[in-house]
Amino acid sequence: MKAFVVYESMHGNTEAIARAVAEGLAIGFEVTVADVRAMPVVGDTDLLVVGAPAHAFSVGPYRTRAVATWHGMAELRVREVGLREYLGCSPWLPQVRAAAFDTNLDKPSLPGSAARMADRRLRVLGCSMVAAAQSFHLVGITGPLVDGEFDRARRWGGTLADTMCPVLPM
Template identity: 45%
Template sequence: MRALVVYESMFGNTREVAEAIAAGLRGQVEAEVHDVETAPQSLAGWDLVVAGGPTHAFSLSRPSTRADAVSQGADEGSVRVGLREWLHDLRPGSDGQAFACFDTRVSAVRHLPGSGARKAARMAEGAGFRLIGRESFWVSGTPGPLVDGDLERARLWGTSLGHAVAATDQGPESDGRIPLP
């Protein structure tokens, strides 16, 4: 079984989460991590796609919000293509291919609606993917760092995703989503 983990990261926090998720997956499946700019467009041969990015303005980033992040200290070359653009034309490599998504969000605004993961989930389901999980991970401020415990939480979520995909081609029973342990 193979899992592809794709991330967009402006300050490095989402990259750390993606790597932790992949570490959790590797106990059950082969996992590769790619920055969105180098991620494959063909998903044939992947049993699970996990995609994540930062929440910008209650959704996935756009060119204007990425420019705002650069003005707040993000590396100018960190992201030319965002997760929104990568997902826009993406199609499953197989019928009902498993998909999970995550985002990083500022913990001070947990109560506000909207998230990058929610938007990614809608885009993926609309394209024909089978959503098996969606999760948010928290940063203490725009540049980070991640709140204490969230890298371990990401690793555990990756482990849960890996167990579900390795257990069956159809993923978990019930509503198809993977609960976070």
């Protein structure tokens, strides 16, 4: 089985989570990990996992990424294409199972979620969601990840793999 993990990352935290999820998925999948800026073509895949940092309490539009680069919070290269644009031009994906995650501040009082927005967009594209949208937490706006989040992401990837490829009793 094939899995495709597509991520948007400004400071490397979301990329780290994407790679951890891919490690967990590797127990049952051949996994490809791709930066959204490459506009990767999903193609023949059994599972699509997408992830992005939360900007303005959702998947950030171009303007929020641009503001972050103007304020020196991110490299200039990240503002061109993000997950919002990628999903906005994706084809109909009715045979694809999917899951979404985000990275955001460890503050329960903050509204919104990039993962929930991505989840809704994937459903509109015809995907069948295999798990609830998942958030992984950061200590500050630019990181680092809260202790244990990398391991939790790896376990979540393993759970996704188990959901798609359950072990049959002997």
